[in-house]
Amino acid sequence: MIFEENVSLAPLTTLKVGGPARYFAQPTSVDELKATLAEAHDRGLAIFILGGGSNVVVSDSGFDGLVIRPAFVGVQFEVEDGKMRVSAGAGENWDTFVESCVKMELAGVEALSGIPGLVGGTPIQNVGAYGQEVSETIVSVECLNRESGAIEIFSNADCRFAYRQSIFNSTHRDRYVILKVNFELTRNGKPKVAYRDLIERFDGRDPSLADVRAAVLEIRRSKSMVIDASDPNSRSAGSFFKNPIVKQEVYDHIAAGFDNVPKFPAGRDHVKISAAWLIENAGFQKGYRMGGAGISARHPLAIINADGATAAEIIALKDAIQQAVSERFSIDLTPEPTFVGF
Ligand SMILES: Cc1cc2nc3c(=O)[nH]c(=O)nc-3n(C[C@H](O)[C@H](O)[C@H](O)COP(=O)(O)OP(=O)(O)OC[C@H]3O[C@@H](n4cnc5c(N)ncnc54)[C@H](O)[C@@H]3O)c2cc1C
Known part of the structure; x- marks a missing residue:
């Protein structure tokens, strides 16, 4: 089985950052997938399964293994x-x-x-x-x-x-x-x-x-939440953080200091707080820029590749947001995307 080599991953993702895959395969049948996995196993290669690349952040050094993009249709x-x-x-x-x-x-x-x-x-x-x-x-x-x-x-x-x-x-x-x-x-x-x-x-x-x-x-x-090549605000991985689910008392503590903190039901004694609200109230507004990375001008939850960002710049902004929200509200934001090659 011959794998493609040194395949650039950034164009295969919606965030458009990151380095190459050392090896790359697109099996179109289960038999091809099995043969691909067997070969990777024999050669001791690390494996990453890639779909449409809309919920991943690929590191600047890429992935030192085999990226498999299943192409089963029908x-x-x-x-x-x-x-x-x-x-x-x-x-x-x-x-x-x-x-x-x-x-x-x-x-x-x-x-x-x-x-x-x-x-x-x-x-x-x-x-x-x-x-x-x-x-x-x-x-x-x-x-x-x-x-x-x-x-x-x-x-x-x-x-x-x-x-x-x-x-x-x-x-x-x-x-x-x-x-x-x-x-x-x-x-x-x-x-x-x-x-x-x-x-x-x-x-x-x-x-x-x-x-x-x-x-x-x-x-x-x-909200730039559909992919549009002409709209830099959509060069993202969608919402970068999950809405945190917290105990009612944690919400009450935050709500005591602000008007109308958005919340959604999340089971007994728990509520889901809007991550977008937390981010904006921790000081990161829509349109914020940090190097080539930024926050969408139309959606505070979307970290974007504003202008030739590196993966390191995306991660630096993610870290800064998480730190600010943690310091301001004592809540740890959990990222949604999968991090590849870090
Ligand atoms: C502009 C924008 C808007 C978005 N809006 C939403 C939204 O409204 N709601 C929402 O929930 N998400 C949203 N997302 C996130 C994303 O689109 C979804 O999570 C999507 O389902 C990811 O699918 P993908 O094929 O792109 O997976 P990828 O990003 O390629 O992969 C994501 C994860 O799934 C794994 N994976 C993918 N395919 C397979 C497979 N066949 N077998 C095993 N593992 C696999 C990967 O290994 C990786 O861990 C948005 C993203 C963008 C860029």
């Missing part, structure tokens, strides 16, 4: 008990998949319109936006065990989905390659209008799936 639709079962290959573009589902009047993923990356990346952090999470419609995730080479199928419950979390980015991190994701969508179902921006926009009206998709895309565009 989407199958099958009606079962009046529900639509949809299987999508990990290498399918996520938003193209959502667009097809909306066109076919299949409800369940419409509010996740415009999220960059591939289908295989969505279960990893249980992507969510505008009141919807991908875990609401995932039935199972088909994976290849990187160690044994066996195919394993994880049910929705097995994946232990939570806010920006699954077994794939926690307990079972780096153990599987996701091959295919199986969804159950509702035929001619109603769109999910649960998020404040959407509720206000539709104001009691009964929008179609296409209306909700269009509204989400418009709102996302206004």
Whole structure:
């Protein structure tokens, strides 16, 4: 098996920073993937699985091993008990998949319109936006065990989905390659209008799936949260930090000193605080610049490659934000992206 060598990773990511992969492979079938993993194992190469590169930060020195970018494509639709079962290959573009589902009047993923990356990346952090999470419609995730080479199928419950979390980015991190994701969508179902921006926009009206998709895309565009090559504010990894979940008393302590600290319910005795609010109130405003890195002028949670940033500059800004929030509010912000080659 021949691997490509010295492949630049920055163009394969949305943040556009970082050095090369020493080796690179794009298997298009499970057999090719197995052969790729076996060869990497024989040669003692470290492995990183790359999807659409929209939730990664690659180090300036790159990755001294093999980067595998699974290119399994194909989407199958099958009606079962009046529900639509949809299987999508990990290498399918996520938003193209959502667009097809909306066109076919299949409800369940419409509010996740415009999220960059591939289908295989969505279960990893249980992507969510505008009141919807991908875990609401995932039935199972088909994976290849990187160690044994066996195919394993994880049910929705097995994946232990939570806010920006699954077994794939926690307990079972780096153990599987996701091959295919199986969804159950509702035929001619109603769109999910649960998020404040959407509720206000539709104001009691009964929008179609296409209306909700269009509204989400418009709102996302206004925040530079869809990839647009002409918009430097979208040269990001999306939201860089998770919204921290804290005990009610921690929230109360912060809220005592400020008006209207945004919060969302997060289970018994806990609330989710807006990371964007914490960042702005720790002194980092939209449009802030630090070397080539910066904060999006349209979204305080997005660290951007403002102007020829290095990965080191992105990390320096991340560290500065984390330190300021910790000093001001005694809260540790957890980054969302995966750090590669650090
Ligand atoms: C502008 C912008 C807006 C965004 N908006 C949102 C949002 O609204 N909500 C949200 O949740 N996220 C958002 N994101 C983050 C990101 O788009 C999602 O997390 C996306 O699902 C990542 O998929 P990817 O294919 O790009 O994965 P990558 O970034 O390539 O990889 C991310 C992680 O998943 C792993 N991985 C990827 N594919 C596989 C596979 N097949 N098998 C095993 N592991 C794999 C990688 O190893 C890595 O650890 C946004 C990002 C950007 C740039």
